[in-house]
Amino acid sequence: MTAPAATAPGSTAGAALAVLPRVLRQALGWADAHRTGFVLPPDVLEPHTQVNSTLKPLGELAQLCTTIRRSTEPGTPEHGTAGDLIAFAWEQVRAGDLLLELLRGEPFAAYPYEIYAAFAGHGLRNEGFERLAGTLSSTRGWAHTEQHANRELGLINSERRVGAAPHADAGAVLARTWLGGLSEPWMFEGPSGYALTHTVFHITDWCCVPERMPADIDAYLRAWLPPWIDGCLESRQWDLTGELLAVAAALPGPPPTALLDAAWPALATAQAPSGAVPETGPLIPVPESPETAGPGGPEPDPYPFLACYHSTLVTAFAAALCLKRLTAHRADGPAADTGAAV
Template sequence: MTAAAEVRPARGVRGLGEAALTWVSAHRDGFALDEDALAEHGNVNTTWKPLGELAQVCVCVRRHTGRTDPLHVLASDLLSFAWQQTGRGALFMELQRLEPFATYPLEVYAAFASAGLRHDRYESATATVARTRGWHVTEQEPNRRLSVLNSERRSGITPHGDMARALERTWLAGLPEPWTFELPSGYTLTHVVFHLTDWGLTPRAVPPQVADYLRHWLPPWLDTCLEDEQWDLCCELLAVASSLPGPPERALLGEAWARLSAAQDDSGAVPEVGGRGSRTTAPAFLDCYHSTLMTAFAAALTLDRLRGAAAGGRGRPTGGRGGPE
């Protein structure tokens, strides 16, 4: 492969990532919290979930870009917006009062905490609950248990369990027959990798046998999702490909990103499912916000890993767990 061919995929990836994050910035009001955020029967999936996903992606983009990079600057602005939406952490205290044993507030808060945006009273209150037997024995899906353990660690709370033991109960750790891969298992495996690696920060946290399994089967799974125009899952799988130890597979990344570019709207939005040719109007916010965020997330990871590989592993180090940049 020539030197020019090697950098061409990265240029395309950057354009997709910039367009996606620009769309997110232009539609930030869609992530704003409203009165349903604290309502007794409010829908978490349309309030806290989008805001938490926005915060997490912005943290990741900041980690994998330089301070002067426009992507870094835009992600920092969006992260500040998201933090303001929580009352600079004060709303987490109210959630703690309303739902003391719910885990989603901590999972959302952990993204902010990992960027140095913290609320001491909330952490103290949650740490108290996290020491109870009720918290320890809450029944959860295995990948969700990994999420809670990682969120505890990121928030300065002693994890109530062991990540390695929690991993053993997941679909991915069982190295299942590859033909059993389907949409639910696909989303499960991507999040297992995200929680293990703290969203791509520590690729070596993926056990060798799991990493080998994924290197072998990610290409056909990704190809299947691309063929079926499952863009949201495609982006998550691309993020997984850039979260594994060792250099990324350039051919896989280049081809997949080239095919993904056909799905991105002129505005920068990426639909969860379906191609541009099947739409006559711009996708609605709830139909594309997550896949557009995942495009920006996967792009930042991919670009950083390609830079590192080009520098022989001596590229700019990814961000640490210190205060906000």
């Protein structure tokens, strides 16, 4: 298979490094300034509560900030902010006790386990949760829960983080995924794109262990990430673009610098002055006013929280990963760019 050599013509060497610090700082700053959007409601344990608008955002905040903290230098503002946001999220789940209550109420639901694993990846533990989770994960019902392959990989990675024995072989599960099958690249679209990105997140422990990626998948992604990202940028799929850029940062070996230099300036244009990045669609212009124009004024927020929180977190997550990889690559000296297929 042969793929185009870059995401966009005329990319400038070093263009990604020129925008990444600002993109990361502003996106993470937006999350910090919007903590109220992640606060759990008092009735979060009630059956009528919508998990996707309560626990899901908080779990994503914890998970992505865990990787951001692991990818940033101690002593930097971003490292500190990521740690503060993890601590805030841990307080919201009452140091794991709320997740224990969820697990008791839904013993074979994966999401309490996966949210807990995000905190476990940061070293935060709850003895009661792990005791019950250990009992549940040893059952036949747990081992035979029916779910999509990429979701099962997420559970396997969560088991690793918590310290439980994986209920299935990760390699066998990976082979059943869209990505593991090295599907025809022209079959790529939104759902398969998100399945692909999460497959990578789970096999690389949220992009922190690139060496877990098999060589054939590495080669496949290096060949086809450029046109896929190009298509996402053209169709204004900002959230999926961010996830694919995180995948690019999770490739073992040298980072695909030409791809990152072409894509990051384009994604940076989708970031509002407040730091928010919309999930999809055209950008909403921010009108200037005496209250918002000029240095020091508060930046208006053009998007509702639920329309931008995930894409903004993903942008910060991908920016931290790419900044770390590109900075290390530059320090190591010039090497062959592997951003395209041959």
